[in-house]
Amino acid sequence: MNKDNVGSIILTLRKRMHISQKDLCRGLCTNRTLSRIELGERIPDKLLLDALLQRLGKSPDKLETILSEKEYMLFCQRRAIERDIIKYDFEKAKNKLEDYKKRKECKDILQRQYVYKIEAVLADEMEHNVGKSIYLLKQAAEMTMPNWEEEDKINFLLGIEEVQILLILAQNYSKIGCEKKAIKLLIKLYIYLETKYSDEEEKVKVYPRCAYLLANLLWKNERYEETVKICEKAIDLLTKNGVINYLEELMNIYSMVLKKQGKLKLANKIERQRENLLEVYSEYGMVMNERKSSILLVNTQSELFLCNEIIRYERINSGKTQEQLSESICSPETLSRIESGKRAPSRRNFNAIMNKLGIEKSIYSSYISANEFEVYEQKRNLSKHIARHQYEEAYNIFNSLREKMDCSIVENKQFILSTEVVLNHILGKISRQEALEKILEALSYTFEDYENGIYRTLSRQETVILNQIAVIYKNLGNRKKAIQILKDVLKSYENSKIDVMYHYSMCALVMINLSAYLEEEQEINSAIEICDKGIKLDLKCGRGNRLGAFLTNKACSLEHASDKERCIKYFRQAFYLSDLMQNIDDKETIKKYFEQKYNSDEIWY
Structure with a gap:
């Protein structure tokens, strides 16, 4: 999303759906306030933005939100x-x-x-x-x-x-x-x-x-x-x-x-x-x-970041002092209070700080940039197909998406290159080494030196890329390096004051691969610990699409301890929940492995 472009998205959606300003903002804000939002003159707070997009039938969770x-x-x-x-x-x-x-x-x-x-x-x-x-x-x-x-x-x-x-x-x-x-x-x-x-x-x-x-x-x-x-x-x-x-x-x-x-x-x-x-x-x-409470449980999908953490981490990484960064923007004392979380920056100051640090960030942004909300919906559809191993369908969606995106924008350029590499690698169109070189290039667009440590909370796309880098290293035989990368990514989220539930998708993705690689390295207790952490995160966030994978990894880890009874229990749970959540490939893989390993089909329907 272009800087402060959320208003333009609301305007485009509203006009396409033939909804008047009066009907959209009824009871929420004045017509004038909505007009200023649509013109980019005012940034709504999260509650108001959520309400406006929801009234348009759209999910605000496709945006990454920076909060004080x-x-x-x-x-x-x-x-x-x-x-x-x-x-x-x-x-x-x-x-x-x-x-x-x-x-x-x-x-x-x-x-x-x-x-x-x-x-x-x-x-x-x-x-x-x-x-x-x-x-x-x-x-x-x-x-x-x-x-x-x-x-x-x-x-x-x-x-x-x-x-x-x-x-x-x-x-x-x-x-x-x-x-x-x-x-x-x-x-x-x-x-x-x-x-x-x-x-x-x-x-x-x-x-x-x-x-x-x-x-x-x-x-x-x-x-x-x-x-x-x-x-x-x-x-x-x-x-x-x-x-x-x-x-x-x-x-x-x-x-x-x-x-x-x-x-x-x-x-x-x-x-x-x-x-x-x-x-x-x-x-x-x-x-x-x-x-059973009257309170409605809502599954967590929001992606939240703290503005003070972003400013502090990026300033330190740039090598600037508070005096250097605050010059011509605000006093060093004000910047110090902003970085400590004691004061929220004004919109003007936040934009000025981001510009001085050379970072394209706005209060509401996304891992790709587009003026059409349908592009974000198409991106989510792409992710769902990849998660379900429907790679040919995913490639068709990707090609359609690529035509709608401005490749001069860094986030889009990064997304296009990294997604193309992932799909081509999975489909066997490029070698592992070539995939590694290209995906490292994609990461360098926003994060150049990840091997010296991950000093800040990552964007969704950066996490997807680092996860894929770990997958490639593992496939190249360097499993220890893959494990270290995934541990560093997970630690970057856990070090933030933001609860990891507000980075659910990325943390769960990393935990699945990390638990599997730890099991392969026979670090059994660590593998089981990550599986349990992942399952608890799923339940806390009201999500179930990764429960089968975590339960499978836990069952495989317990095989090393010759705990057959618990292995069977977790394989059974993984099978039924994978089937329930329409993860058919995972269900069939579990069934085939179990029947070969235990010479039994007694746990199925």
Whole structure:
């Protein structure tokens, strides 16, 4: 993305979808504020940007976001409140909410709406006062959706927070016996999400919960055909996108309906997959009743960075003193406070510092640069095909993407060269040595001397490249060097104040290869430790697409300890979860290996 170009993307999307400024910003901000954002005269905070893109049916998670330490702490406070509610520790949640409300940022409408939502959840779950909860939820809804109750269908735009509020409201209606009212609201939301949320990365955050609540009510009313269709769609959306929040609940309803319909073979398959998912939840400390809260679990996909860390690390790497970097921008004392996280830089100062350091960074950026949001969606589709080993399809998407990208921009040039190398290497079109030379060249565009240590948090593309460098070194027989590279990458993320869950995709990718290489080096305890860390990260982030790989690596590591019973358990879990998450190649590889190694097929369907 070009510097401060997020407004241009919003403008392009809005006009293409024939949405007026008034409809897009309704309840969020003024028309004038939105106009300034679209013209690049104002940078929205993360909450507002998320809401605007979500109302356009798009995921803000395709962008990398740079936050001040103060903004990040606010982000963490919200997460901590929600975790306490999920754990039924309502008193802690209430106290944290009171502290949260004292912050001056909470005067903003989106912050106040969030406070109302949490107060509504606490009124229900802590005070058992559903009537009060419904009142607070309606108040929250009115903040950004005025007169929403008067409309027979949803003719206005909704962000994730607004959908969550209405879903909790529908859940509360069913608690007080107003099932028809709950079903009516859920059907309206279901139709809205089906038709308006075109970006699956965003849709998967709320659609499954809507489907679960609706399917549960339809099941109780013996509307079996509708229940099956809703469950099948939601389960397919979740598994295609590697998400497990509400998956077990939907599978439970689905299997019960299938049994009612006499479809016992399919019901048995669903039950086996569900049982193995529950086993993993239980082993890693995820108690199921902790997941039944009114708070909507949202899978984590955001990529966050701290501006003070970026400035400090890049300044040190450039060899500049604070006095040299701050000259003509701000005082050295101000820069010192910025680097320590005690002060957030203004937009002008941040841009000036980045320019002086020779770095193309804006508050909202991406690992590729484009004015069309569809390019980011196509890039995600490419990544999904590569992850599923569908390389020919991936190559076709890549060729289409390349034609739409400006190769004079460093990030794009890096992405094109590195992706081409990865695909050509996998497809056997170039040798390992040639692949290594070319991919090192791609890395040098933004990071020249990685062998002397990784001094900063990496971008997604830099991590993808370093991971591939490690793969090539391993294939060339230098496994120790591959392990060291992956350890350095992982350490760079763990050294940041940003929780690794906000770099989930990259950390999980690195952990899978690192655990496999450690097992091959017979560093068994270290391999198992990385596998356990990866599984916990998956569950914490509501993700499941890599669970099969981690469980497989753990089973292979335990083979060295001749722990046959546990090996079989983890191979079985890996098989069923790989099948569930539509990782068919992985499932077949596990099955073939297990049958050859143990001369048995007893653990399959």
